Amino acid sequence: MTTLLSAATSIAHSVANAAPAAAAPAPNPMLNILFPAAMVAIFYFLVWRPSSVARKKHTETVNTAKRGDSVVTSGGLVGKITKAQEGSDQVTVEIAEGVTVQVVRATLASVTPKGGDKSKADTKDAKK
Numbered sequence: 001m002t003t004l005l006s007a008a009t010s011i012a013h014s015v016a017n018a019a020p021a022a023a024a025p026a027p028n029p030m031l032n033i034l035f036p037a038a039m040v041a042i043f044y045f046l047v048w049r050p051s052s053v054a055r056k057k058h059t060e061t062v063n064t065a066k067r068g069d070s071v072v073t074s075g076g077l078v079g080k081i082t083k084a085q086e087g088s089d090q091v092t093v094e095i096a097e098g099v100t101v102q103v104v105r106a107t108l109a110s111v112t113p114k115g116g117d118k119s120k121a122d123t124k125d126a127k128k
Contacts (some may be wrong), residue, residue, distance in 0.1 A: 060112050065091060068114035074107045 065071065069081050071093060082100055083092035091108075092101045 050117050061107045065105065065108060065111045066114075069106050070112040070114075071103075072110045073103055074109045077101065077103070 004028055007045050054083075066084050071080070071081060072078050073093070077093065077095050079093040079095035079101075082094045082095050083093050090102050091105060092100050093103050
């Protein structure tokens with residue numbers, strides 16, 4: 001029993017007096033900056049920029065809507081523009097024969113040019 005105890009004590013002393021293990025190398029500080037920068041770049045190119053481009057295109061289409069264009073409002077009214085003044089934020093839309101309503105341009109969800117070419121029309125469902 002004493003030999004076992006002395007052997008255990010001897011091992012414990014040798015472990016305690018052993019040289020400390022080599023520390024792991026410190027991570028490169030550039031990685032701490034590079035990873036968040038890469039995430040911001042990915043977010044910019046995959047989310048923010050395409051959304052901004054689509055919003056700008058929609059705003060341009062709505063602002064250039066003119067008489068004779070078919071429109072759909074955010075409220076679901078479908079009609080044809082009968083009166084539109086440049087610089088005005090309102091247009092007059094005929095939703096039925098003889099029934100016209102004033103609509104704020106910002107509420108136009110989609111605009112189809114007078115020729116009816118739906119491929120060039122600006123809609124919210126274009127990218128879905």
